Amino acid sequence: xxxxxxxxxxxxxxxxxxxxxxxxxxxxxxxxxxxxxxxxxxxxxxxxxxxxxxxxxxxxxxxxxxxxxxxxxxxxxxxxxxxxxxxxxxxxxxxxxxxxxxxxxxxxxxxxxxxxxxxxxxxxxxxxxxxxxxxxxxxxxxxxxxxxxxxx
Numbered sequence: 251x252x253x254x255x256x257x258x259x260x261x262x263x264x265x266x267x268x269x270x271x272x273x274x275x276x277x278x279x280x281x282x283x284x285x286x287x288x289x290x291x292x293x294x295x296x297x298x299x300x301x302x303x304x305x306x307x308x309x310x311x312x313x314x315x316x317x318x319x320x321x322x323x324x325x326x327x328x329x330x331x332x333x334x335x336x337x338x339x340x341x342x343x344x345x346x347x348x349x350x351x352x353x354x355x356x357x358x359x360x361x362x363x364x365x366x367x368x369x370x371x372x373x374x375x376x377x378x379x380x381x382x383x384x385x386x387x388x389x390x391x392x393x394x395x396x397x398x399x400x401x402x
Contacts, residue, residue: 278311280338282325284353284378287335288360290326292368302363306356326366335374339381343391350384364402367393 260283281383289299300322307318332338342353357375361367379389 283338289372291374296364298363301361351388355392360398
């Protein structure tokens with residue numbers, strides 16, 4: 251699972267625009283911000299969700315723990331100032347359905363890191379899934395997969 255997610259985000263980072271240049275810092279920030287949105291949706295700070303966000307970023311983006319912490323700090327500030335999820339999802343719409351699924355599954359992993367997904371967390375994930383045009387059936391499969399991983 252983590253290998254698939256790492257491959258997904260490396261592809262996103264390396265695709266770039268027509269000139270072959272990708273805005274990796276913006277993509278990293280968008281991904282981290284979405285994870286922060288899920289974790290803070292229920293207005294409860296939980297150390298397990300914080301660890302899950304950091305762990306996912308280290309593995310997905312192939313960055314150090316220190317860089318993940320710094321990115322999360324910046325992402326949380328941006329998340330606190332944002333008025334919608336749209337600004338985080340616009341760069342991620344070019345993903346394939348499989349890649350969109352993997353992103354939503356990662357968000358579910360953060361939501362379930364504390365043992366349960368709050369309805370508000372689910373609403374955030376659902377909205378992101380809609381903004382990146384993920385099929386509803388894939389949204390449900392990602393949720394069930396993250397639940398199973400948490401139960402194991």
